[in-house]
Amino acid sequence: MSPHLILRVVSKLLIPMIVVFGFYVQFHGDFGPGGGFQAGVIIAVAVILYALIFGMEEARRAVPPAVVRYGAALGVLIYASVGVATLFMNGAGEPLNFLDYDALHPDQGHHTGQHYGILLVELGVLTTVASVMLAIFYAFAGRVPDIPDEEW
Amino acid sequence: MDHSDLTQYLDYALIAMLLAVGFAIVRLRNLFAVVMLTGVYSLLSAAWFVSLDAVDVAFTEAAVGAGISTVLMLGAMLLTARESEPAGAKRHWAALAVVVAAGAALFFAIPDMPVYGDPNSPANSYVGMDYMSSTPNEIAVPNVVTAVLASYRGYDTFGETVVIFTAALGVMLLLGFGTGRREDDDDAAAGKAKVKAGKAGKTEDKA
Numbered sequence: 001m002s003p004h005l006i007l008r009v010v011s012k013l014l015i016p017m018i019v020v021f022g023f024y025v026q027f028h029g030d031f032g033p034g035g036g037f038q039a040g041v042i043i044a045v046a047v048i049l050y051a052l053i054f055g056m057e058e059a060r061r062a063v064p065p066a067v068v069r070y071g072a073a074l075g076v077l078i079y080a081s082v083g084v085a086t087l088f089m090n091g092a093g094e095p096l097n098f099l100d101y102d103a104l105h106p107d108q109g110h111h112t113g114q115h116y117g118i119l120l121v122e123l124g125v126l127t128t129v130a131s132v133m134l135a136i137f138y139a140f141a142g143r144v145p146d147i148p149d150e151e152w
Numbered sequence: 153m154d155h156s157d158l159t160q161y162l163d164y165a166l167i168a169m170l171l172a173v174g175f176a177i178v179r180l181r182n183l184f185a186v187v188m189l190t191g192v193y194s195l196l197s198a199a200w201f202v203s204l205d206a207v208d209v210a211f212t213e214a215a216v217g218a219g220i221s222t223v224l225m226l227g228a229m230l231l232t233a234r235e236s237e238p239a240g241a242k243r244h245w246a247a248l249a250v251v252v253a254a255g256a257a258l259f260f261a262i263p264d265m266p267v268y269g270d271p272n273s274p275a276n277s278y279v280g281m282d283y284m285s286s287t288p289n290e291i292a293v294p295n296v297v298t299a300v301l302a303s304y305r306g307y308d309t310f311g312e313t314v315v316i317f318t319a320a321l322g323v324m325l326l327l328g329f330g331t332g333r334r335e336d337d338d339d340a341a342a343g344k345a346k347v348k349a350g351k352a353g354k355t356e357d358k359a
Contacts (some may be wrong), residue, residue, distance in 0.1 A: 005281065006261060025211075029295065029298050030293040030294065030295055030298050031293070031294050031295055032207075032293070032294075032295060033207040033208045033211045033297070034208070034211055035208075035297075035298055035301065035302070037212065038211050040211055041215040041216055041219060041220050042215055042219070042248060044220060044225070045215070045219050045220055048220070048223050050340060052223070055353045066181075069324070072317050072320045072321075073317065075313060075317070076313055076314055076317045079309075079313050080310065080311050083306075083310065086258070098206075098307065098309065099303075099306040099307055101303060101306075110292065111290070111291060111292040114290075114291045114292060114293070114303055115292075115293065116304070117303065117306075118291075118293065118298060118299075118302040118303060121302050121306060121309065122302060124313065125309065125313050128313050128316055128317055129313075129316060131320070132316050132319060132320035133220055135320045135324060136224060136320060136323050137220075137223065137227060138225060139323050139324060139326075139327035140227040140228055140231070141227040141230070141325070143231055143327075
């Protein structure tokens with residue numbers, strides 16, 4: 001029987017809530033404090049907590065290092081492609097502006113394009129930040145396979 | 153006594169706790185306690201930022217400073233000793249002189265600081281007020297911080313995302329991709345077992 005039974009049960013309950021809170025912070029960033037950066041850190045923390053309690057091997061199986069590696073680049077790509085998309089979506093005669101979100105949606109009255117643009121770039125920030133934090137954690141903690149029992 | 157007076161005392165209490173934690177970090181030798189106290193320091197600063205109405209900064213400080221850096225420091229601590237070597241009893245007069253000079257310069261600069269919340273302070277009087285007034289008409293999101301961060305200064309935030317990506321790239325190139333070995337990780341588990349077996353073999357050889 002595992003010596004960290006209480007830790008395991010409690011963190012199993014907590015980790016889904018941490019992730020849901022991360023997504024709340026992500027999608028509520030327009031209305032309250034928060035945004036992609038904070039949400040990315042919170043989601044990375046959920047995986048790190050999993051790694052601390054259940055071991056690096058389990059965490060690597062749940063979120064493989066390859067996913068983390070591609071995720072870090074994917075976030076930057078999402079952000080940049082929103083900018084490139086706005087370049088191409090402007091009507092004829094309008095100025096071409098990188099990351100000009102108003103071009104994303106014709107409804108200028110309610111600034112729907114701005115909402116879409118902010119949502120998409122924050123998604124890019126979330127992907128990159130969460131992946132990068134996990135990549136750094138894997139790089140550090142990957143050198144010690146498991147926390148020895150006498151360290152607890 | 154009005155509301156602002158009370159928050160003032162809260163600020164004093166938080167700054168006093170920050171000072172106490174700072175001295176404790178300098179004095180303690182147990183690295184685990186030091187790592188935990190740096191987390192406490194970040195959490196106290198986050199509480200202070202909330203009291204200064206900078207909720208977005210407070211949130212970031214709590215998530216990054218108290219959350220992830222503490223965990224990363226713990227991960228780094230596993231690779232090193234648990235106690236720090238006591239510093240030599242030698243007095244570092246040059247360092248003391250630098251600290252005293254920098255501190256004196258900071259105190260000298262205090263009278264030039266704008267009053268807290270001053271609408272005419274340099275931070276508020278140029279584009280700040282423009283953003284505050286035009287965000288409801290141009291971006292239509294309630295949180296002005298998000299509007300500035302993601303829309304008005306979207307290009308800057310793109311640069312920051314690239315900086316974070318570059319940081320990960322640097323760590324990966326220096327420390328490896330976190331797979332425990334250099335090759336691709338499609339058969340990481342099998343490779344791990346081999347590495348472990350190899351290590352065990354080596355230690356047996358030594359014994």
